[in-house]
Amino acid sequence: MRYLILADIHANVDAFDAVMADAQGRWDRTLVLGDLVGYGAEPNIIVDRIREMNPDAIVRGNHDKAACGLDDGSQFNHVARLSAVWTAEQLTAGNVEFLRALPMGPTGVDALTEICHGAPFDEDYYIFDAGDARMAMQAAERPLCLFGHTHLPAIYRKLDDLFEGTAPEGPSETRLPLQRGVRYLVNVGSIGQPRDGDPRAGYGVLDDEEREVRLFRVPYDVEKAQERIRAAGLPVSLANRLAVGR
Secondary structure (H helix, E strand, C coil): CEEEEECCCCCCHHHHHHHHHHCCCCCCEEEECCCCCCCCCCHHHHHHHHHHHCCCEECCCHHHHHHCCCCCCCCCCHHHHHHHHHHHHHCCHHHHHHHHHCCCCCEECCCCEEECCCECCECCCCCCCHHHHHHHHHHCCCCEEECCCCCCCEEEEEECCEEEEECCCCCCEEEEECCCCCEEEEECCCCCCCCCCCCCEEEEEEECCCCEEEEEEECCCHHHHHHHHHHHCCCHHHHHHHHHCC
């Protein structure tokens, strides 16, 4: 089975459309790692699209919780909180209920894979370095754990006492063969708001039969996404950061 991995879409429909066009023919089912909304200008379109896709597994993100009233956003910075309030005002009643019903990660997909938003031990925890990754691997129950939240593509591997972490940079495609006996922690990056200095949208495809994860970067119409944010009256900084991938 080939799973399309979507993380941190953040209501950016222009990035989402570019990803879906690029991924055509590469996937059979879908995994969604949270933060459908927040920051971007099209929350209802994105939630509607994800609902139509009927993902095999999906978890909520911290911005999803804030937008639907499950969290007060007190941990957010000022701009993120303004975005959450705006998003809550835009969402249809049906989409609010959909977000409220999203499960807390981690969620198992099969014997190989599980997904979470932040970390398997805390859905809101940020995995930024090797120490964080080691804790996450101790908590994960399957050989492959897919996570999001940081908006940074990352690959961590562990075999017995051997541990390494890499950050894919530059290429439009990175292939990761999954060796038996090795544990993996993988972030395919953010669709809607990358933060690694590369404005291209990030997504992934897991082929569990070939035992391989492929990470992709896709250019999209950043200026159009920026125009949507400005037209919605959201903070201009949310538009500006898209161009620099920060």
